[in-house]
Amino acid sequence: MTSERVPTVDHGALALGRRLGQGGQGTVHEVTNKKINETDGGGWEVAYKEYNAAVLPHLDAAALAASVALPGELSAAEGRWLCEKTAWPAALVERQGSASGFLMRTVPDRFRFTLQSLGGTTPGARRPANLEYLLNDDAYVAGIGLSVSERDRLLLLTDLAATLTRLHRIGITVGDLSPKNLLFTTGTPPECFLIDCDAMRLRGTGVLPQAETPDWQIPDGEEKATRASDVYKLALLAIRLFARDQTSRDPAALASVSPELSDLARAGLDPDPARRPLPAQWAEQLAAAATTASTAPAAAPAANGGKGASAPPRRRAGAPGPPGTPPGPPGGGPNWSAAKALVAAAAVILVIIVGVVGGHSGGGSGQASESSTQPSVSQDDGGGTSPYDDSSGGSGSTSLDPTPSDSPSESASPTPDPVGDAEVGSCFDDRGTGNHSDLTPTSCTSGAFKVVQINSATTDLNSCDGVTDSDRSVSSAEHDRVLCLSYLSPGGTAYHARSGDCVYGTSPSSSWSEVSCQTGNFKVLAAYRGTSDSAKCNSLTHYNQWLHIPAGGYSGLDMMLCLSMNYPDDAGYATQRECLLKSGDGPKARFTNVGSCASSNVYVTGRTSTYNDAGFCNQDGWTTWENPDYPRLGYTVCWRPR
Amino acid sequence: MAETKGVLLPAYVVADESGSMGPYQQELSHGLASLCEGLRAEPMIAAKLRLAVLGFSDDVQVRLAVADMRTETTLPQLTIRGLTAYGAVFDDLLSRIPADVQWLRDQGYKVHRPVVFFLSDGQPTDRGSWQRPHARLTDKSQTPTAPNIIACGIGDAQAATMVKVATRPEFAFVAKAETDIGQAISEFFHSLTASLVASGHALNSGSPQLVVNKPDQFTMAIDEVG
Incomplete structure (x- = not known):
């Protein structure tokens, strides 16, 4: 990344309009003198998020710059997609040379709706259609003016699962995936739109410390903003979207829709991140369930309906106002506006923006006509110094191609051949099934396959045998070459450990290296591929821990490691009556199994897995050890001189 | 799988319906509507709150019984009538709040300490007799569900009285002398909405707390008394 590829705007060049939202991190204002992608029906409105002074010390400005630069580094199609699905940061904003916030596109109007009020004589302002509105019972959803069918819910989730798949492939993890940060439309097709993108992580790095929405937290101790944490929250969302509830965690809510979805939700909430399904698996099952789902919208509430089971202990004593004298229109008076502003302020209604601004100059003319939806940027303030205006002419409303590609092969080859173009170090997702591979280029993050060797003039898949860390081979008859691929396991580098190697993770569900x-760490006694059966380990000497590392949806690639704790000395695996040679005294004493009682000076009189349990040994000598991460494998061993 | 139904904050809006509020009925109505609509438009907040609206004068009338604003289909209405008997309010809350809390618990919820937002435009017409039920209501040893009370005085309501009604000195506010009473009523409801929204956000955080915003055009009553 070079600095000229990070679109940057000075705060002084912005004409700010009304405040769109305010929250703990900052304030969002509309920007009245800039637009994004003007070729697309007049362009996209722009908003500016300015961070609070209290937040700035925690801001990773380089990470924000990297986010802003990202669309320009992606292929044109990928960059356009990102900007259509998210309010991705479009330009860095600086005050006195320091990052103060960023520009983004405003929320597209199809992701807004008019909330039908109770007093409702005049419609209120259109507001972002946060997914939170759908996590309530059908009467509420219909009552506020939304029309949502079972099929709409499934297709929304399908789109979200597909979106997560693609974001993950780009190297983006959402982190705080919550109903506040997701907008929806039930138009054709139903789809989602992600906001608060500065809270996402790009290639493992975040702009600000990760925060989570209450009721939407991942298990304690788990790393935030990973692919696995996104999948956990996708499972919560699926459950809650069908339970019509904000806090449910019961996968049974999905059982009536599809038993497969219920199973996915259960696996998605597995405390072991490695056991959770991929978003792509969700997308497949959701799309399947949608084909037969009801298209009838949820029922509207009965007029003046009673509260049924939720009735409070007393009925209200006051009568509702007469039908002819409703209270004033909610949108009418300054009072309502002010109240709404307060609500908006506290709730951080983050609206807005995306943009893609290329750092190149002069690249526009040829590619701008490629698609009318190609993200592009214009300015209408006529100034020629803004990074938004990188055209040679500098005229006020020139549309530019914001996502130039550096790669000649991409522009020259509309249908790139991943096997033919691959180099050692390239990474792919394999979306194929069975023995058929369908490679798609992706960033080299966990869950991807990395090319570790290319064998030319052969199509022999076995030619990768013996290649270090190679897990799968893919051949191309057309190119007469074989790619040896290594799986970048989300479970950590322990995935490639083999017998005799040592590995460690702080718990069976953590990442292992x-x-x-x-x-205190573990020796690999045996590594079995394609199984989750720990019984294979039972016969191994000194076996006391197993580790299963799933490989997402790639059948046959998951690993079972049989492990043995590396104790400080031979007392660790000593059994009753075993002879040992004790050397040294006190804390420095060491016990060695020399294979002969004649050469030993002590024998074991007892053993417990309790650490520091001198009482267990009565009057005998004892030695003790424990790794606090694995207290089950601790010991106190008692001995007597022989 | 056992479902946890979560923790709720019961919030009581206790509004003065005495005759002197007559000129400001529209502001009262608009303010109450904005509160209810504001919560209804924030379902993640509304789910954590149960809102009750009580109108008081000679007695207390329930305008909205502890409700999840997501399930309401009408707006509560206040009715101008009678005098300003504070005692009726605290007598009513003494029985109402423990019963409501128990009812919510019976439904499987945990319950935060309730909060009462008290708005009056006059001095109590029942003189000092309200202080006995008030003392019982706010004594946690006698009333385990004793509420936090935020007291806002407008018009003739005196700062010293608001300090006595509120459970903490910083929870007592009076409108600035030059402030239009209608505007003060509106500001009361604005800050009430903001306080509930902010509290709703804080409820499930690591440090649940009641957030109280001073209404614009009000000052802290303790400053007036001090």
Whole structure:
């Protein structure tokens, strides 16, 4: 990334309009003198998010710049997609040379709706259609003026699952995936739109410390904003969208829709991140369920309906006002406006924006006609110094191509061949099934396959045998080459550990890494591919821990590691009556199994898995050890001189 | 799988319906509507609150019984009538709040300490007799569900009285002398909405707390008394 590829605007160049929202992190204002992508029906409105002074010290300006630069680094199609599905940061805004916030597109109007009020004689302003409106019973949803069918809900989720798949492939994890940050439309087709994109992580780096919405937290201790945490929240969302409830965690809510979805939700909430399904698996099952789902919108509430089971202990004593004298229109008076502003302020209605601004100059003319929806940027303030205006002419409303591609192969080859173009170090998603691979280029993040070797002049899939870390091979007859692919396991580098290697993770559900062997970590006794059956480990000497590392949806690639704790000395695996050679005294004492009682000086009189349990040994000598991460594998071993 | 139904904040709006409020009925009505509509448009907040609206003069009338604003289909209405008997309010709350809390618990919820937003435009017409039920209501040893009370005085309501009604000195406010009473009523409801929304956000956070925003055009009553 170079600095000229990060579109940057000075705060002084912005003409700010009304405040659109305010929250703990900052304030969002409309920008009245800039537009994004003017070729698309007049362009996209722009908003500016300015961070609060209290937040700025925590802001990773380089990460924000990297986010802004991202669309320009993607292929034109990928950049356009990102800007149509999210309010991705479009330009960095600086005050006195320091980052103060960013520009983004405003929320497209199809993701807004007019909330039908109770007093409702005049419609209120259109507001963002946050998904939170759908996590309530049907009477409420219909009562505020939304028309949503079962099929709409399934297709919304399908679109979200597909969106997550693509974001993950780009290297983006959402993190705080919550109903506040997701907008929806039930138009044709139903789809979602993601806001609050500065809270997302790009290639593992976030702009601000990760925050989570109450009731939408991942399990304690788990790393935030990972692919696995996004999938966890996707499962919560699916459950709650069908339970019509904001806090339910019961996958049974999906059982009546589709048992497969219920199973996915259950797996999606697995405390072990590695056991959760991929968004792509969700998308497949959701789309399948949608084909037979009801298209009837949820029922409207009965007029003046009673409260049924939720009735409070007393009925109200006051009568509702006469029908002819409703209270004043909610949108009418300054009072309502002010109240609404307060609500908006506290609730952080983050609206707005995306944009894609290329840092190149002169690249526009040839590509701008490629698509009318190509994101592009214009300015209408006539100034020629804004980074928004990178055209050679600098005229006020020139549309530019914001997503130039550096790669000649991409522009020259409309249908790139991933196998033919691959180099060592390239990464792919494999969306194929069975023995058929369907490689799609992606960033080298967990869950992807990385090319570790290319064998030319052959189509022999076995030619990758013995290649370090190669897990799968893909051949191309056309190119007469074989790609040896290594799976970048979300479970960590322990995925590629083999017998004799050492590995460690702080719990069976954490990420595990390959490490140098030392006291307290585990030695791999055996590594089995394509199984989750830990019974294979039972016969192995000193086996005391197993680790299953699933490979997402890639059948046959998951790993079962049989592990043995590396104890400080041979007392760790000593059994009753075993002879040991004790050397040193006190804390420095070491016990070695020399294979012969004649050469030993002590024997074991007892053993408990309780740490520091001197009482267990009565008057005998004892030695004890524990790794607090695995207290089950601790011990106190008792001994007597022989 | 066991479902946790979550923790609720019962919020009581206690509004003066005495005759002197007559000229400001429209502001009262608009303010109450904006509160209810504001919560209804924030379903993630509304789900954590149960709103009750009580009108008081000679007695207390329930205008909205502890309600989830998502399930309401009409707006509550206040009715101008009678005098300003504070005692009726605290007598009513003494029985009402424990019963409501128990009812919510019976439904499987946990319940935060209730909060009462008290708005009056006059001095109590029942003189000092209201202080006995008030003391019982706010004594946690006698009333385990004793509410936090935020008291806002407008018109003839005196700062010293508001400080006595509120459970903490910083929860007592009076409108600035030059402020139009209608505007003050509107500001009361604005700050009430904002306080409930902010509290709703805070409820499920690591440090649940009651957030009280001072209404614009009001000052803290303790400053007036001090």
